[in-house]
Amino acid sequence: MMEQHLLHGTIVRLAIDEPEVMAEAMVRWGGDSEYLRLLDAEPPNQLSEKKFTEIFQKDQEKEPPAFYFFAIRTLVDDRLVGCAGLDGDAFPNGDAFVGIGIGDREFWGKGYGSDAMKVILRFAFQELNLRRISLDTFEYNPRAIRSYEKVGFVHEGRARKFLLREGRRWDMLFMGILREEWLARSG
Numbered sequence: 001m002m003e004q005h006l007l008h009g010t011i012v013r014l015a016i017d018e019p020e021v022m023a024e025a026m027v028r029w030g031g032d033s034e035y036l037r038l039l040d041a042e043p044p045n046q047l048s049e050k051k052f053t054e055i056f057q058k059d060q061e062k063e064p065p066a067f068y069f070f071a072i073r074t075l076v077d078d079r080l081v082g083c084a085g086l087d088g089d090a091f092p093n094g095d096a097f098v099g100i101g102i103g104d105r106e107f108w109g110k111g112y113g114s115d116a117m118k119v120i121l122r123f124a125f126q127e128l129n130l131r132r133i134s135l136d137t138f139e140y141n142p143r144a145i146r147s148y149e150k151v152g153f154v155h156e157g158r159a160r161k162f163l164l165r166e167g168r169r170w171d172m173l174f175m176g177i178l179r180e181e182w183l184a185r186s187g
Contacts, residue, residue, distance in 0.1 A: 030046055
């Protein structure tokens with residue numbers, strides 16, 4: 001039986017792109033207010049390509065990495081469609097926080113995010129030997145919630161009325177997956 005490439009899913013692969021490539025994509029995706037609204041609770045902060053490049057270069061130089069950052073590329077045509085990362089501040093305890101974004105709207109709702117999440121979970125649990133991965137999202141993002149549930153994340157809590165958007169208060173949802181839960185689904 002042929003072993004699956006660690007950073008490949010069924011329709012995407014995770015890659016390490018040059019800082020300049022990622023910076024250009026982040027600026028392009030950052031021009032889409034809907035993307036930013038789904039990605040973060042903070043007000044949009046438009047950074048320049050130069051500033052993004054500096055941030056990515058600085059992150060790549062850290063040893064050991066405090067943050068694993070990947071480009072999400074399609075397997076079919078190697079198109080850059082998003083990014084995903086693991087925040088390693090809690091690595092000593094075997095925990096990490098995952099973030100993911102599909103920046104190109106053409107690829108929203110087509111399984112690219114779910115496939116990328118499966119790949120980053122495999123990396124986190126098999127390569128980094130982590131025991132728990134956490135994330136947060138907003139109640140107004142049902143597509144993300146379904147995607148996270150589909151790959152095994154469970155609801156762990158919520159911060160009620162956390163975020164003010166469009167004149168309404170929204171809850172922030174907290175979700176997580178444990179290594180043994182991932183193994184039970186993957187095995």
